[in-house]
Amino acid sequence: MTKVSKDIVENIARLSRIGMDSQELELMSRDITSILDFVETLESVDTESVQPTSQVTGLKDVWREDKVNNCRITRDEILANAPQTKDGYILVKKVL
Amino acid sequence: MIDLSNLGIHEAHDLLQNGEVTCRELVTFYLDRIKKLDGEIKSILTLCEESSLEIADKVDAKIASGQEIGLLEGIPYTAKDMFLTKGTRTTAASKILGNFIPPYTATAISHLNKSGAILLAKVNQDEFAHGGSTENSAFQKTTNPLNKDFVPGGSSGGSAAAVAADFGIFSLGTDTGGSIRQPAAYCGVTGLKPSYGLVSRYGVIAMASSFDCVGPIARSARDTEIVLHAIAGVDANDSTTVSYQQLTGKRSLELKNIRIGLDSNFVNHTSILEAKKTFETSGHKISSIELPDGDLSLAAYYVLVPSEISSNLERYDGIRYGQVSDKAKDLMDTYSMTRDEFMGMEVKRRILTGTYALSAGYYDAYYKKAMQVRTVVIDKFNEIFKNCDVVITPTTVGPAFRAGDKADPIEMYKTDILTVSVNLAGLPAVSIPAGVDAGTGLPLSLQIIGKLGDDNKVIALAKEFQSLTNWHKLDSNEVKS
Numbered sequence: 001m002t003k004v005s006k007d008i009v010e011n012i013a014r015l016s017r018i019g020m021d022s023q024e025l026e027l028m029s030r031d032i033t034s035i036l037d038f039v040e041t042l043e044s045v046d047t048e049s050v051q052p053t054s055q056v057t058g059l060k061d062v063w064r065e066d067k068v069n070n071c072r073i074t075r076d077e078i079l080a081n082a083p084q085t086k087d088g089y090i091l092v093k094k095v096l
Numbered sequence: 097m098i099d100l101s102n103l104g105i106h107e108a109h110d111l112l113q114n115g116e117v118t119c120r121e122l123v124t125f126y127l128d129r130i131k132k133l134d135g136e137i138k139s140i141l142t143l144c145e146e147s148s149l150e151i152a153d154k155v156d157a158k159i160a161s162g163q164e165i166g167l168l169e170g171i172p173y174t175a176k177d178m179f180l181t182k183g184t185r186t187t188a189a190s191k192i193l194g195n196f197i198p199p200y201t202a203t204a205i206s207h208l209n210k211s212g213a214i215l216l217a218k219v220n221q222d223e224f225a226h227g228g229s230t231e232n233s234a235f236q237k238t239t240n241p242l243n244k245d246f247v248p249g250g251s252s253g254g255s256a257a258a259v260a261a262d263f264g265i266f267s268l269g270t271d272t273g274g275s276i277r278q279p280a281a282y283c284g285v286t287g288l289k290p291s292y293g294l295v296s297r298y299g300v301i302a303m304a305s306s307f308d309c310v311g312p313i314a315r316s317a318r319d320t321e322i323v324l325h326a327i328a329g330v331d332a333n334d335s336t337t338v339s340y341q342q343l344t345g346k347r348s349l350e351l352k353n354i355r356i357g358l359d360s361n362f363v364n365h366t367s368i369l370e371a372k373k374t375f376e377t378s379g380h381k382i383s384s385i386e387l388p389d390g391d392l393s394l395a396a397y398y399v400l401v402p403s404e405i406s407s408n409l410e411r412y413d414g415i416r417y418g419q420v421s422d423k424a425k426d427l428m429d430t431y432s433m434t435r436d437e438f439m440g441m442e443v444k445r446r447i448l449t450g451t452y453a454l455s456a457g458y459y460d461a462y463y464k465k466a467m468q469v470r471t472v473v474i475d476k477f478n479e480i481f482k483n484c485d486v487v488i489t490p491t492t493v494g495p496a497f498r499a500g501d502k503a504d505p506i507e508m509y510k511t512d513i514l515t516v517s518v519n520l521a522g523l524p525a526v527s528i529p530a531g532v533d534a535g536t537g538l539p540l541s542l543q544i545i546g547k548l549g550d551d552n553k554v555i556a557l558a559k560e561f562q563s564l565t566n567w568h569k570l571d572s573n574e575v576k577s
Contacts, residue, residue, distance in 0.1 A: 024441075028445060032449055041391055047472065050468040054467060081196060
């Protein structure tokens, strides 16, 4: 059984940009360990020569002409949902 | 006044066209029911009262001027809060989108708007469709209209509950691992998950893009067929949409000597006994098959879907739209505090599981392995469909469970054990009521699964079953406040 320790969870939480307190990390360590334990049954299948499936319809290379299509959404409509804007731009907190 | 309860699309259409009831009266009937009964059912997140009455008046004016109306024109419906609706709040039942007003409308909703159907309300669901009981909604827990102590199922639990409670004639839901069929089964209504790619996902809040399907929940298979034909079609805004020849052909298929596959594990289930009896009377042949292993399908699903979720949910960053934590001091805080504060535990659990499965060193063991098992499941179905036209199973192992009964995440995941393999293969499947559980008095349902693109066949068989049985004739007058 793969044990996903609190340290590992802390690392993946950081990669996922989810802040978590110690208690949450503890809980997730337990839950993800049991989820991985549950999916361990995958190992019982011989997939030596099996191709992986990432989509089911078999569609390939769906192309369209490289030109701007008729976009009816205005800048103002899009910015209306941004928590903070300034002069028609989205404002973010300081990066460094 | 005419009794407007339990109406199907055709019945409502005839009443409107013949002038026996006005569209305003019809819409008002549902709005009144919602106001009277939803206090306990808690299926509605946003009521579109003003806009629905406005459209109703336009439909009434058209009828009054002597014009013919389309079949869906003036038909009131609800939609899961996963569908973007321009100008109307859309939340995915998550706090992180609690204030989100979409600047555009999902293709499926646009199709229904064009056909004249009337959106009554946006309904509840598990947050971002992560769950099987609608208990994971960040806003409210929906109850099963047939018995308030039980869950309506999920994640499209608001949709199934709304149809069962007669809050509109149909509802639009989404199905990634069973999220249309399982709640339809728990609430005693009909739920259709179309073939993958048949209905555009444009404007549908993404969960797992290679699995997500849009489909209807209604009181009959006949109504789900009408809605499917209105919303299906290739969409330039979703490059994964496909056109299936089967759908463009004639609508009603001749159903003779259908070969039905049945796994011996289910022969004694109430819904299967009922199906055998009914289908053998109509001359179909039932033969023994072996379905892909349920635990294995579920395992592949719970690697692939969280992986796709972890990628799709990156977009909720507190910057471009949605909520932002007011405690954030720098950019890193903006991400991590916002996501901590406004995402629920199950959403976090899935993002973390997916991130783990995709991370360096684990990719082959989990993600790639699960993609290979997905192929094994598809091959198994292909093998089955060499000798069968359709496969039948119970939709769920048992009836709806009591609220709070599945606190353990894996126990919750297992409620989809009979539905997920269908999503791994992208197949069409319909869930129809086919019996009652003796212990709880709650419905038990039958799942009919077809080959990719055989949507019309599973619907036709479901319609045949419903023409010979009464299990789907749920009486909403039984739903009391």
